[in-house]
Amino acid sequence: MADSFALEPLSRGPGLLTRGLRKLGIGKGFPWIAASVLAAVLVSALFSTWLAPHNAGGISLENSLTPPMWMEGGDSTYVLGTDNLGRDIFSRIIVGAQVSVEIAAYAIILSGAIGAMLGMTAGYFGGWVDAVISRLIDIQMAVPSIPMAMLFAAVLAPGKGMVIFIIVLTYWSWYARILRDEVLSLRERDYIALAKVAGVRTPVIFARHLFPNILNTLFVLATLQFGSVIVFEAGLSFLGLGIQPPQISWGGMLSDGRNFIEVAWWLITMPGLAIMAACLASNLLGDWLRDTFDPKLRQS
Amino acid sequence: MGRYIFNRSWQGLIAIIGALAIVFIAQRLSGDPVALLLPMDATEADFVAMRAKLGLDQPMVVQFWRFLQSAVVGDFGHSYMWNEPAMDLILDRLPATLELAFAGLVFAAALAVPLGVLSAVYQDSWIDRVAKVFAMLGQAVPNFWIGLLLILFFAVYLQWFPAFGRGTIMHLVLPAIALGWYPVAAMTRTLRSAMLEIMQSDYIRMARAVGLGQRSIIWKYALRNAAVPLVTMLGVYFAGMLGGAFVVEVVFAWPGVGRAVVEAVFARDFPVVQAGVVLSAVVFVVVNLLVDLSYGVIDPRIRHGR
Numbered sequence: 131m132a133d134s135f136a137l138e139p140l141s142r143g144p145g146l147l148t149r150g151l152r153k154l155g156i157g158k159g160f161p162w163i164a165a166s167v168l169a170a171v172l173v174s175a176l177f178s179t180w181l182a183p184h185n186a187g188g189i190s191l192e193n194s195l196t197p198p199m200w201m202e203g204g205d206s207t208y209v210l211g212t213d214n215l216g217r218d219i220f221s222r223i224i225v226g227a228q229v230s231v232e233i234a235a236y237a238i239i240l241s242g243a244i245g246a247m248l249g250m251t252a253g254y255f256g257g258w259v260d261a262v263i264s265r266l267i268d269i270q271m272a273v274p275s276i277p278m279a280m281l282f283a284a285v286l287a288p289g290k291g292m293v294i295f296i297i298v299l300t301y302w303s304w305y306a307r308i309l310r311d312e313v314l315s316l317r318e319r320d321y322i323a324l325a326k327v328a329g330v331r332t333p334v335i336f337a338r339h340l341f342p343n344i345l346n347t348l349f350v351l352a353t354l355q356f357g358s359v360i361v362f363e364a365g366l367s368f369l370g371l372g373i374q375p376p377q378i379s380w381g382g383m384l385s386d387g388r389n390f391i392e393v394a395w396w397l398i399t400m401p402g403l404a405i406m407a408a409c410l411a412s413n414l415l416g417d418w419l420r421d422t423f424d425p426k427l428r429q430s
Numbered sequence: 431m432g433r434y435i436f437n438r439s440w441q442g443l444i445a446i447i448g449a450l451a452i453v454f455i456a457q458r459l460s461g462d463p464v465a466l467l468l469p470m471d472a473t474e475a476d477f478v479a480m481r482a483k484l485g486l487d488q489p490m491v492v493q494f495w496r497f498l499q500s501a502v503v504g505d506f507g508h509s510y511m512w513n514e515p516a517m518d519l520i521l522d523r524l525p526a527t528l529e530l531a532f533a534g535l536v537f538a539a540a541l542a543v544p545l546g547v548l549s550a551v552y553q554d555s556w557i558d559r560v561a562k563v564f565a566m567l568g569q570a571v572p573n574f575w576i577g578l579l580l581i582l583f584f585a586v587y588l589q590w591f592p593a594f595g596r597g598t599i600m601h602l603v604l605p606a607i608a609l610g611w612y613p614v615a616a617m618t619r620t621l622r623s624a625m626l627e628i629m630q631s632d633y634i635r636m637a638r639a640v641g642l643g644q645r646s647i648i649w650k651y652a653l654r655n656a657a658v659p660l661v662t663m664l665g666v667y668f669a670g671m672l673g674g675a676f677v678v679e680v681v682f683a684w685p686g687v688g689r690a691v692v693e694a695v696f697a698r699d700f701p702v703v704q705a706g707v708v709l710s711a712v713v714f715v716v717v718n719l720l721v722d723l724s725y726g727v728i729d730p731r732i733r734h735g736r
Contacts, residue, residue, distance in 0.1 A: 268441065269448030272718070274673030277691065277710040281453060284695045284703045285460040361572045365677050368574055369692055388578060388681075392586050399582075402575035410570035 164414035168356075171408045174224045175231035183207070184218035186225040186378055191216050195394050211396045213386060219396060223404045226380045229373055230408070233290060234359040237297035238352050244298065245305025246348055250340055252306070253313025254332075263306065270303035276365075283371040293363055293372045300362070305351055309344050316343055346423040354416035357409035364405050380405050435723060442719040447498070449711035453704050454497050466700045469510035501708065507701030511694070516701035520687055520709050526596055527686035530679070531671040533602050534609035535664055541614050542660070543653075546621025550629065550656075551648055561618050568615035573674060577608035577681035594683035605682040609675055613667040617660060624656035665721030669714045 174181060184207075193216035197204045204211065210219040252263035279296045286292045316322065325335050360380075366372030367381025375382055380401040387397025457463040464480045472480075483500075484493060500506070504517040512519055549558040584604060585593035591604050628634060629652055637647050676688030683689070687706050694702035 265444065266448075269445050269451075272442075272445030272715050273449045273452060273711050274670070274714045276673045276676045276688075277707040278452065280676065280691050280695055280703060281456045281707045282459075284698070284700055285456050285466065357570060361570075365572060365574060369677060369680060371692075371695060384575065384578065391578065391582055395582055398575075398578045402572075402578065405575065406567075406571050409572075410566065413566070413570055 159418070161411075161414045161418050164411040164418075167407050167411035168415060171227050171411070172231060174227040176228075178225045178228045182218075182221035182224045183209075184221040186217065186221040187376060189215045189217060195390070197394070198396050198400075210400045211394070213383075213397055214390055214394070219383075219400050222378050222383060223380070223401060226378045226383060226401065226404070227408075229290070229377060229379045230360050230363060233293055233297070233363050233373075234356050236294045237301065237359050238355055240294065241298040241301040241355075242305055242348060242352055245302040246309050246341075246344065248302070249306035249309030250313050250336060250344070253310040254317055254336070254340065256314075256317075260310070264310070267303045267307050267310075270299075271307070275300040275362075279362075279366060280371070283366070288371055288374050290373065293366055296366070297359055297362055301355060301359070304355075305348070308351065309347060312344055312347055313340055316340060350416060350420045350424050353412055353419055357412035357416070360405060360408050360412075438719055438722050442715045445715045446712055449715070450498060450501050450708065451494070453708060454494055457497075457700075457704070460700075467507045504705075506705040506708065509694070509699050509702045511697050511699045511702070516699075516705035517709070519702055520690060520705045523685060523687045523690045524709065524713075526684060527672060527675055527679070527688065530602070530605055530609060530675055530684055530686060531668055533606035534671050534675075535613075535668050537606045537610035538613045538617060538667065539660075539664065541610075542617035542621060543657075545614070546618045546660075547625055547648060547653060547656075549618065550622045550625030553626065558622075561622070565615035565618055568611055571611065572677075573608050573612055574677045574681050576611050577605065577678055580604045580608055581681070596685055605678055605684050608681065609671055609678045612674070613663070613671075617663055617667075620663060621656055621660050624659055625652060628652045628656050662721055662725060665717060665724070669717035669721070672713055672717075673710055 178186075190212075193205070193208065193212050194214050196208050196212040196216070198211040198219075199206045199209050201211075208218050208220070210223070212218055213222075248263050248266075252260040278299070282292065282296050282299070286295065322335065322339055325339055330339075363372055364379070364381035364384070367379040368385045369381075370385060373379035373382055375386075383401035384398055387394070387401070390397050457466060460466045463484060464477055464486070467484075468476055468480055481487075484496065486493065488496075504515075506516045508514065509516045509519050545557075545561045545564065549555075549561040552558060581593045581604065584591045592598075592601050593604075595601055629648075634647060634652055637651055642651075672687075675684075675686060676692065678684070679686045679688040680692050687710060691703055691706035694700075694706065
């Protein structure tokens, strides 16, 4: 064994980077385009101030409704054209990514944490605890999400906080249901039973034995949720119930552009493409993660 | 079967009570439910009467019980905008929403059935690939954006269809497509996998052996069984569309429940909002219940299995 290892020529075989990526499961079939799009969205969100070529809120009426640069009358400094107030669409899309990503991050972390907590509790303890939590999940799933969003939009002050609250309220049950089922089967494993017999305290079992085992599922669900959160937030902002102007959001841009649909097609097309690209990328990457790390999930 | 119906109905009832509880909590979340339920120019006497009706000096449980009592008779207060009972206002708008959701469903099925069948029969062909791309896009594109694009192409440029409003069948086309877009993807994939499975089954092989033509095997014998999961899906999506129609209704100025609720949110007309939310939740739960109960009727195999 040792001989053959020594004889192996160094240059042969995959390089260090490739091997490293393969260890993470990234090899053939990895959705590179989706991952790049998602990375671009994240980078735009983090560094929007430096990346935006123009001041996203800067009004210049003499440049209003400039078409995209490849069209007649287009201006190469305004790649995707300008809106009715002469604001650069490209810059606004980059800055708009910030709100989308920020809301998605908070919403995913909070709904994931609440859902995981309740799902693990229900699955592990069973009995009446499970009955109560499962009923709550059923109720949440039986109430249509958009009307419920309207309800809270009517009583809470609009803005980021409200949007995050509504999304968490809608999505926690989704995590809870899937993770409950998973913990239900984990609970029966020998190592959990042995840990119990050995006198390991319940919080330790949760943290050391259950949580690491649901981490893959949690990660897959979070990636898949990213896209739908972006669409949900855009929908609320489009209706005027989410992010309020002057704060820039993709949904808000669609809502503004709607009034000029007859004269400027790019106002509603460009932000929509951004929403679609972000959502599509997160779905594709989420599907790949699921197939790679958690093939069981495909059935549910 | 009887026991099953009872259990499912019981669950449905709990879900509706849960939805009412959420509405109740939202009312209290605003701080002062009385201010929420009365118009700005309400008199002191109105306030006193509303406080007594809600029983705000009573424990929460009693307050919730009173809320349930008025909910059962459909009393969600008066709309200040229209000066009408809120539930009546919402019920007036329900037919428009049902019409739109039904049209959306027809569109979705009309596209999903041929796509699903053909992509299964010609597995891995170009049509299968087109259907896959279509499915991927369908789930990533928000319905309000589809709506805007449809308006842009078919109403502004081509001027084939009106951009908004309700009236003729022409008004129905664009909003129905926008609303029906999303379920096409899931329906196509479900039908595709059901068809693939059925085409391998014994009775289809038998039909082949007997010498039936490919066309009648596919469309007459295979589709009939493959459509079972599709039919139940239709019901589930119909229920979902009633909620999803909210945004599409706003895009197309469709005078349905959703648009009424959104307008009421802006006008701070809370009685209308809660009536609309409760009605959509009830319709959602009832339709889902009917779908579950219809499994056995549509597919006798399930009934025997139970």
